[in-house]
Amino acid sequence: MNDTSTEADTLEQLLARTAMGDRAAFEQLYRRTSPRLFGLCVRMMRERGEAEEVLQEAFISVWRRAGGYDPALASANTWLTTLVRNRAIDRLRQRREDARVDPLELEHLPEEGAGPAVHAEASEDYLRLRRCLEQLDAKYSRSVREAFFTGATYKELALRAQVPLATMKSWIRRALMQLRTCLET
Numbered sequence: 001m002n003d004t005s006t007e008a009d010t011l012e013q014l015l016a017r018t019a020m021g022d023r024a025a026f027e028q029l030y031r032r033t034s035p036r037l038f039g040l041c042v043r044m045m046r047e048r049g050e051a052e053e054v055l056q057e058a059f060i061s062v063w064r065r066a067g068g069y070d071p072a073l074a075s076a077n078t079w080l081t082t083l084v085r086n087r088a089i090d091r092l093r094q095r096r097e098d099a100r101v102d103p104l105e106l107e108h109l110p111e112e113g114a115g116p117a118v119h120a121e122a123s124e125d126y127l128r129l130r131r132c133l134e135q136l137d138a139k140y141s142r143s144v145r146e147a148f149f150t151g152a153t154y155k156e157l158a159l160r161a162q163v164p165l166a167t168m169k170s171w172i173r174r175a176l177m178q179l180r181t182c183l184e185t
Contacts, residue, residue, distance in 0.1 A: 007032075008077065010032070011029065011033065011075075011080075012071050012075075014026075014028055014029040014032070014076075015062075015066050015069045015076050015079075016066075016069075018062065018063065018066040019066035019067035019069065026062075029062070030059060033077070033080055034059070037055060037080060038051060038052075038055050040081065040084055040085065040088070041088055043149070044088040044092065044149055044150075045088060045091065045092070051088075053091075054084070054087050054088045054091050055084065057087050057091075058080075058083055058084040058087040058088075061083055062080065062083060077125070085148065088151075089148075089151035090151075092150055093151045128183060129183065131182075132178075132179050132182035132183055133145070133179070135178075135182060136178055137175075139161065139171060140172075140174060140175035140178070141175070142161075143157050143161065143168065143171050143172055143175065144175045144179070147172060154169050154172065
């Protein structure tokens, strides 16, 4: 058994115990995952204070919704990342006028030393995702980045790319299928 599967098993156990109201398990879960998840929040929100709020809101959701986690559907890391990402997207949509950021700029955020964002970027999952995004056609990659990192809707993406809405939906769908295939290999 390797370290990655051991960590995944540990996170699943911590989530199961959190679902039963175990505060110590929740604390351990937070300590093990918050640096990486905070890095994601910082990348998406671009403001440390807002990233902290998003992370806090996400962990409140983890506490309340841990019972809904199903290891047959996703790994604990994937479930937590999705929950945090969705919370960040909700926040970005609340401030829509500020969310009109070029997603390629997200690649060039300033380094903050050896903080959580650096650790998140160094993670194996991040590197695999980045490699897979780079393999996509440029229009697909840009659309996926904008959709997932800025919370842009299909309609907004279609307007920006000057393509019909159905075309944009197809691009995103194809890109996600290609990403899934790439990440599974």
